[in-house]
Amino acid sequence: xxxxxxxxxxxxxxxxxxxxxxxxxxxxxxxxxxxxxxxxxxxxxxxxxxxxxxxxxxxxxxxxxxxxxxxxxxxxxxxxxxxxxxxxxxxxxxxxxxxxxxxxxxxxxxxxxxxxxxxxxxxxxxxxxxxxxxxxxxxxxxxxxxxxxxxxxxxxxxxxxxxxxxxxxxxxxxxxxxxxxxxxxxxxxxxxxxxxxxxxxxxxxxxxxxxxxxxxxxxxxxxxxxxxxxxxxxxxxxxxxxxxxxxxxxxxxxxxxxxxxxxxxxxxxxxxxxxxxxxxxxxxxxxxxxxxxxxxxxxxxxxxxxxxxxxxxxxxxxxxxxxxxxxxxxxxxxxxxxx
Amino acid sequence: xxxxxxxxxxxxxxxxxxxxxxxxxxxxxxxxxxxxxxxxxxxxxxxxxxxxxxxxxxxxxxxxxxxxxxxxxxxxxxxxxxxxxxxxxxxxxxxxxxxxxxxxxxxxxxxxxxxxxxxxxxxxxxxxxxxxxxxxxxxxxxxxxxxxxxxxxxxxxxxxxxxxxxxxxxxxxxxxxxxxxxxxxxxxxxxxxxxxxxxxxxxxxxxxxxxxxxxxxxxxxxxxxxxxxxxxxxxxxxxxxxxxxxxxxxxxxxxxxxxxxxxxxxxxxxxxxxxxxxxxxxxxxxxxxxxxxxxxxxxxxxxxxxxxxxxxxxxx
Amino acid sequence: xxxxxxxxxxxxxxxxxxxxxxxxxxxxxxxxxxxxxxxxxxxxxxxxxxxxxxxxxxxxxxxxxxxxxxxxxxxxxxxxxxxxxxxxxxxxxxxxxxxxxxxxxxxxxxxxxxxxxxxxxxxxxxxxxxxxxxxxxxxxxxxxxxxxxxxxxxxxxxxxxxxxxxxxxxxxxxxxxxxxxxxxxxxxxxxxxxxxxxxxxxxxxxxxxxxxxxxxxxxxxxxxxxxxxxxxxxxxxxxxxxxxxxxxxxxxxxxxxxxxxxxxxxxxxxxxxxxxxxxxxxxxxxxxxxxxxxxxxxxxxx
Numbered sequence: 001x002x003x004x005x006x007x008x009x010x011x012x013x014x015x016x017x018x019x020x021x022x023x024x025x026x027x028x029x030x031x032x033x034x035x036x037x038x039x040x041x042x043x044x045x046x047x048x049x050x051x052x053x054x055x056x057x058x059x060x061x062x063x064x065x066x067x068x069x070x071x072x073x074x075x076x077x078x079x080x081x082x083x084x085x086x087x088x089x090x091x092x093x094x095x096x097x098x099x100x101x102x103x104x105x106x107x108x109x110x111x112x113x114x115x116x117x118x119x120x121x122x123x124x125x126x127x128x129x130x131x132x133x134x135x136x137x138x139x140x141x142x143x144x145x146x147x148x149x150x151x152x153x154x155x156x157x158x159x160x161x162x163x164x165x166x167x168x169x170x171x172x173x174x175x176x177x178x179x180x181x182x183x184x185x186x187x188x189x190x191x192x193x194x195x196x197x198x199x200x201x202x203x204x205x206x207x208x209x210x211x212x213x214x215x216x217x218x219x220x221x222x223x224x225x226x227x228x229x230x231x232x233x234x235x236x237x238x239x240x241x242x243x244x245x246x247x248x249x250x251x252x253x254x255x256x257x258x259x260x261x262x263x264x265x266x267x268x269x270x271x272x273x274x275x276x277x278x279x280x281x282x283x284x285x286x287x288x289x290x291x292x293x294x295x296x297x298x299x300x301x302x303x304x305x306x307x308x309x310x311x312x313x314x315x316x317x318x319x320x321x322x323x324x325x326x327x328x329x330x331x332x333x334x335x336x337x338x339x
Numbered sequence: 340x341x342x343x344x345x346x347x348x349x350x351x352x353x354x355x356x357x358x359x360x361x362x363x364x365x366x367x368x369x370x371x372x373x374x375x376x377x378x379x380x381x382x383x384x385x386x387x388x389x390x391x392x393x394x395x396x397x398x399x400x401x402x403x404x405x406x407x408x409x410x411x412x413x414x415x416x417x418x419x420x421x422x423x424x425x426x427x428x429x430x431x432x433x434x435x436x437x438x439x440x441x442x443x444x445x446x447x448x449x450x451x452x453x454x455x456x457x458x459x460x461x462x463x464x465x466x467x468x469x470x471x472x473x474x475x476x477x478x479x480x481x482x483x484x485x486x487x488x489x490x491x492x493x494x495x496x497x498x499x500x501x502x503x504x505x506x507x508x509x510x511x512x513x514x515x516x517x518x519x520x521x522x523x524x525x526x527x528x529x530x531x532x533x534x535x536x537x538x539x540x541x542x543x544x545x546x547x548x549x550x551x552x553x554x555x556x557x558x559x560x561x562x563x564x565x566x567x568x569x570x571x572x573x574x575x576x577x578x579x580x581x582x583x584x585x586x587x588x589x590x591x592x593x594x595x596x597x598x599x600x601x602x603x604x605x606x607x608x609x610x611x612x613x614x615x616x617x618x619x620x621x622x623x624x625x626x627x628x629x630x631x632x633x634x635x636x637x638x639x640x641x642x643x644x645x646x647x648x649x650x651x652x653x654x655x
Numbered sequence: 656x657x658x659x660x661x662x663x664x665x666x667x668x669x670x671x672x673x674x675x676x677x678x679x680x681x682x683x684x685x686x687x688x689x690x691x692x693x694x695x696x697x698x699x700x701x702x703x704x705x706x707x708x709x710x711x712x713x714x715x716x717x718x719x720x721x722x723x724x725x726x727x728x729x730x731x732x733x734x735x736x737x738x739x740x741x742x743x744x745x746x747x748x749x750x751x752x753x754x755x756x757x758x759x760x761x762x763x764x765x766x767x768x769x770x771x772x773x774x775x776x777x778x779x780x781x782x783x784x785x786x787x788x789x790x791x792x793x794x795x796x797x798x799x800x801x802x803x804x805x806x807x808x809x810x811x812x813x814x815x816x817x818x819x820x821x822x823x824x825x826x827x828x829x830x831x832x833x834x835x836x837x838x839x840x841x842x843x844x845x846x847x848x849x850x851x852x853x854x855x856x857x858x859x860x861x862x863x864x865x866x867x868x869x870x871x872x873x874x875x876x877x878x879x880x881x882x883x884x885x886x887x888x889x890x891x892x893x894x895x896x897x898x899x900x901x902x903x904x905x906x907x908x909x910x911x912x913x914x915x916x917x918x919x920x921x922x923x924x925x926x927x928x929x930x931x932x933x934x935x936x937x938x939x940x941x942x943x944x945x946x947x948x949x950x951x952x953x954x955x956x957x
Binding site: 362370371480481483484485487489496597598601613624631 | 790794801922926937
């Protein structure tokens, strides 16, 4: 990773909301991110944190009902995604940036053979013949470690297992040799054992092809071996961001600390302690509080957290967090409410 | 293999077909009192009543009469019309093509138009053009609620009587294609309208469903334009429910042709049937009812096979 | 929380409880659906007028006045007069009474028989099911109108016969629908629970199965009513349903047919009402379906 390379993905001040006025749902509330070529970022957040909307924004695949902030910027592989024409966007999607979705069971067209679906983006972006597309498709399938590639190409989606389908979808996403691959919860719908395989596959592919990747997930557990950097998302903002080992060993934001503390650990079982949890529920996206949105659930909240939005604190370790207590949070143990 | 499915279905159809034939067989026998007397009326001679009773096998016990009926059906003998004194099969051969032509044309026209309009409506709805989409939906609700004979009357009023664009009467001469088209345009159009409405609504709902589907999302994420995604993925998938509807539509159309033929004075199965009912010409009634049922059953079989061919998830 | 909970799911208070709406709550929700309201709004005045027709001052629907033939719609005669000088409005309302009664009677007869036989077929299975289903399949091979016409051909015309004829046309569909509904419920886990406590068959049927089929069957009853009215109208229009002097929308339209060109109001007024009632019933059915079947996907047209 050469830090002087131009970034492959830039997001500045991204605001995405749905609906208008009082009841507008503010899904993404000011996200900044920068991704270098070949870098792997994991965005971790629970349902409702806005992470899926964020991944859609990277390809500008938002529905008509979405409103994007005037000052928001999304630049991928040099393309100004928010201000391009639909036809130009179609040229970029699938070739310079791709998105892999969550549910492989329904993400493939059931009436078309896998080969047709895999060849389609190839022919569209590279303008090659059917035969050549088929050859490339075979190669792609082998890259995602699918055996018996010929037979898979001629099959229908319902004849393949979930894990196989997800590999096919990854192959489709990589067919244009994109500089950035976004994967939105690619393993959530799969078995635990298959999950690990898919994550490993993504990691290896990223290394082999020097493709930057963003993995969006709610599961901190799978992030450790995949990502270079981790961003923790809450109520539409990144509350903490930093290199993966720092985040895991020295989380700064109370939310991150809570998440890490609630990952099941073998040693807890023997001590008889209950699994820690973060009490409360995520905030209502139509009525976000003026101060820190995590405050109601935060075990170490101060009075000012409720009224003033916390500043971005940048630490030497390369982490940054939005918290009034970031300065004094070099601790790994935090008072976590045990229910 | 495909063939075996068709055979299996035919095999399962046999009891239904037998039931259908038996039911039509019973039509004559369930008439009040003495069927032959009922048919010919009070003022008929004993001789003619006896002759009719012989002709219809009414004296024979039920089982053997049924067998004779089956036997004659298999040889293509549908009895003789009481009113016209010609074999019913002759009558059938001239009226059947008319009805089939009307029903099939209406089905094809209605399906093609319906699918197109439904897809357009779905596209409009997905792009947020609710106004136009609403208009289309409301129109189709009105059309669906309007029975064919009312549509026919309105059409008659305007196009035939007032504007005189189409002829109101006339024979069907299959040799004169232009004349046939002119003559059948209104009936087919009237019947097709109802189908356009029904099929349009189903296509619209089904296409909207598939537009939201994950595989369309995948295609878009890989750079496919929304129109292309709609036609490649949305349409093919949304057509599956439409195919299942085709069978039902044909049944409705068959019923519709009956009254349409009467209104437009067309020499088809329907008007012949009505004449037969009014004139108590039971051999004709029997035969026509049977043919209607057979047509419907076989179209449904065809639809089923078509569906299985179209949807790879279903075993053929 | 169990130890296998994913880290971020923890702490979510389970505030959401699934509520099964009690009966009158359902009614209130039904009444709030816009489609249903619209449909009822269209239907109610017509239905009420038709129902109370003998008591209302519409005049005698059969009173002919040869001086006043073929009068076009005016304040005196809102729908004009027909070939015999009869007030078309009076005839239309009277005809509406018959048409609606026939439609509703036929539809509800079909649904009632359908519920009984469909449940029996699905619950007792084996040869009971085979027989009933076999008969249903045979009858379903005939288009509805055809069955109606054939039945009238056999039993003659008249209000009672028409109700019978149309019921025969719809009952097979109702049986098939109820049967598949019951089969679906039968395979539900809570049925096994009921069987495990050795609940008697009749009790299971009445308390568990049938009530759950009532909602979809009610929706279907609406549609059947609409179609029954339409079939009766078609049959009467061809002279093979309700015959004069009893008015029904179908035969009023038929009476007006020869004069379609000049005195179009004779046919078209009842036709208009026919269409309105059919649409109203369809809207009611759609509205009911939206409430009763929450998986409805219809986007856009609300």
